[in-house]
Amino acid sequence: MSVKFRSKEAFSSTSYTLLPFRFTKIDEDQYFLSTDYGEWLCLDSYTLKTLLAKERIVDEQIYFQLKARHFISTDTTNTQIDLLASKYKTKKSFLENFSQLHIFVLTVRCNNSCVYCQASRKSCQSDHIYYDMSEEVLDKSIDLFLSMPSSKLTLEFQGGESTLTMPLIKKAVQQVKEKNTDKDIQFVVCTNLCELSDEDLDFMIAHNFSISTSLDGPEELHNHNRKFGRIGAYVPLVDNLNKIKNKGAFNQVSALMTTTRQSLDLHKEIIDEYVRQGFRSIFIRELNPYGFAQKYFHKIGYDSASFLSFYEQSLDYIIELNKQGTIFRESYAALILKKLITPWATGFVDLQSPCGSGFGVTLYNYDGNIYPSDESRMMAETGDQYFRMGNILENTREELFFGSVMQRIAAAGVNDSLPVCSDCAFSPYCGADPVRRYQVTGSIYGRPGKDEFCVKNKSIIQMVIKKLVGADPQTREILLQWGAK
Template identity: 40%
Template sequence: MVSVIQKKNRKFKEIDYYKNEVSNYFLLPFRFQKINFQKEILVNEVGDFLIVPIGTAEKIILKKISKIDDEELYFDLISNFFISEDPIPILLNVLEARYRTKKSFLEHFTALHIFVISLRCEHTCHYCQVSRVTENKDQFDMSLYNIDEGIKIMMQSPNPYITMEFQGGEALLAFNNIEYAVKRAKEEAILHQKNITFVICTNLAPLSDDMLPFIKEHNIMISSSLDGPAFIHNQNRHRPQRNSYELTIQGLEKCREALGEDNISALLTTTNLSLDYPGEIVDEYVQQGFRNIFLRPISPYGFATYNEKKNKYQTEKFLNFYKTAFDRIIDYNKKGYYIREDYATVILKKILTPFPVGYVDLQSPAGMINNVIVFNYDGKIYASDEARMLAEMNDFTFQLGVLGQSSYNDIFYGEKAMDIAENWTNESLAGCSECAFQAYCGADPVLNYATQGNMYGYRPTNVFCQKNMEIIRYLFNLMEDESIEKIFRSWITGHSE
């Protein structure tokens, strides 16, 4: 066998080859992700992004970007802290300040305090997440003692702005307790120099005219539910009289007249039935005069887990529903009717502004404990509303204490809180730490535990990850259209163009 040795060409190349072969810059931390067949996105540590042709990230990493030949891109990379001409960027203190701003939601600690004022409910929704009881069982109302103890804990929060939210069951079935709690909390808020906001979560069916003066006097916000047109809402949110939709619409009209447009909102829950009617659901919200809609999937807790035929679906099916409904929302905006999708708006605020958002599910460290705490009707304290729902399935993994028995430090800094804290920052979770969308997403130890058996989770099969990655990618893809980006910016400012 004859060995053939190929000689290398020793001929010198032109000087430009050597000048541009490797650029003299330093890489700063960034991540990248393909968003369509032509483009990829680069994202730095504070969420600044550049949408560039596929292959650009590789060229940057191999230092193939030239100040001369790629001048515009080169200086975009410099100004947005993707690369630096110095080992330590001259404006590193600016980057530090911006990172602190992104995480400033941690400065004041817990704001939202949920009081489960009653488990009683006159609805029998098949997707109920809280294992409600019938409306005649008043032993499932929160006692005045537990209300007082919950208020004591709430007033110890270092946050000067706190929210007291009443949930159920159906909260209005225990309206006397709400009246007591509001008056008591306002007295304590004065003593502790707190600014306090009140919210009642209700299906509106038990709303009576004599409740409205108190609600108005104390500027209480109403959060209700609307699953779409009557044929969807009445089937999803069942009452013996099959009139849930009619009572909801009547309640919305009463609240708007008495409290004003800004003090009433509605929330959608997406069931298998809903998946077939994305356009009709958006149309219903527009017909009822809403300027926002929250397209959210069912959470895998409580009674919702017992009826898989109605409540369980693949993430891909929900995403198809979401995109179809979203297209309808964009179309309404293009035609001059301002309506935003709330989940996208939260993500867009993280993408397009330097400020943090208060939405619990998209925070890192997670919003549980840091932003929200739940006091159950029976005095048990949970790390989040979802943690309370899990407890209704007899799993108390996320119970932090008991009112009247546990101190503030036991609840917020105890061993259970520390265990949860090991799994609530996406910067340190495998699959999240290298994800380009990390800055816009969050961590959810409760959902990980409920769906995958542990708080850490496994990203390749994680429904939270699958949903958020595709929605974020979808939003970036849409933003390439300047007219849609303009609509998005109107959503985050709250003003139609």
């Protein structure tokens, strides 16, 4: 018995149903279409009008793309609903395990003085009794941390300068290993790497710590932003980076840069510094409106347009470096690309909806207070306790995670239910940030479409899409590699 395949024409139809999607104009005659489950496509205005009128799509390739990506359907039985539900569930899979990143602020003492640091920083000579986490708070915090439902958890030690409390870090690691029975625990330490003994460094390497440090660029810029005692922080940082390299553990190190006004004309120099130090990526991070950064914004700050111009110049330069054979990527663009080209969610809380604050992150302050993010903790240190969830010594887990603070965050942290966001074509690739919006606008709902959180994210997502769609083959291959990692 012979089997005959149906002709291509049998799958084409002049009658189809529109499935839910959003669209927005991204160029003079180009529109970006997206779905809740992450599929997307770019169409010209004529084809979009034809689609919206449910008329015949003449270009068969576009027709089959629309069908394959579930913008249209010829199925009258609704059998694809299960498939679309599965796609949507995969995109939101980060919710299944609840909070996975747990930040322990062990101290607010610090040996650096930074122009953009949170206002809670205290001198490293300050009395540790008042500014370090007590053992009682540490014990209770570890118990709460290990009670989380996820089989994979991250414990991040932060400050101030967290390594000023190395005995607490070692005690925490010991307790986690003694009490943990079945969870995969990743340890992270956030440190300026200015004052670290070989013994402490060996401990971190032996326990497979991820080491997160700060590098704002070349020596002059880094020293302008960050002081170590009476000198700049650059030389001790680089000395310890070299020690880590000599110990064969540089793959455990990552660095963050913070963009100040002094950075805006130095995109090449900043990226070249990262390459020179051996890093394979950079996260182009804007200045956060918290703590000292807010106080001194008139000296170090800038508007959104200036940051976006700096970001695009940096992105273009990084792409050019890759074309010349230097493997290097911009991490924020890579996260957006992952959301665009894969079915998977990212672990980056700033690009999650429902938002990462509280649902993906829990912060344990040195004084026992619990917050949904580091940013909300910074606000509390300057006097605004709006996001304080409770205290580890006073409240139960249910009171902390189902209390009024988390209820407010839940109401304002889902793009699908926010005005403007719910209709935005970039919404599936963006996130929600009630904490930042409250800080900048005074409302946890912000001003979607107009506030700086929205303007920045929308602009960068659109920038990445346009570069991907309009790229030459070599650039496209580079961008696709970033998203696939």
